[in-house]
Amino acid sequence: MWFSSKKAQPPIRSLVGEGTRLQGELRFRDGLRIDGEVQGDVVADNEAGSLLVISEKARVHGKVKAGHVIINGEVVGPVEALELLELQPKARIVGDVRYELLEMHPGALIEGELRPLKSPDRPALKLAASNNA
Incomplete structure (x- = not known):
């Protein structure tokens, strides 16, 4: 089965x-969905096993840090995703972004520095598809 090594979302x-x-x-802890507005930092206590969803209607003005971060709204501040950062088409980030893995859809906008987290046991970039078998 494809993606069988993918772990379940919290x-x-x-x-x-x-x-x-x-x-x-x-x-x-675990998972949080934001549809409203937060003026301050949004941080997961259990960063490595957490899920943060910032919806299309949401606005966060502060630092964002979690394991898996999905953004389709606005964040003004630094973003750090320790596992995966998904930027949906209406994502708007004004601030520096750090990530382990990145999925960015057309239309997403980042005004800041975009840098991968360096992990010694993983390559910095892994291609989803390759012509080599």
């Missing part, structure tokens, strides 16, 4: 709903 246990505005640091 459950989303917390939600910042649309129309909600939070001010201050937001820490979470």
Whole structure:
């Protein structure tokens, strides 16, 4: 089976709903979805096994750090994804971005430095498809 080594996503246990505005640091475990606005840092306590979803309607003004980060809204501040960073078509980031693996869709915008996290046991770049069998 394709992608059989892919591990299961952590459950989303917390939600910042649309129309909600939070001010201050937001820490979470497992999974968090943001549909509202956060003025402050959003950081996973268990960074290596966490999932953060910043929806199309969401705005975050502060540092973002988690294992798997999916962005389709706006982030003003640095972003760090320790496992995978997915930038959906409406993603807008103003700040430096660090990632282990990156998936970027057409339309996503980054105004800042884009740098991979260097891991000694993994290559910095892995191609999804190759002509060599």
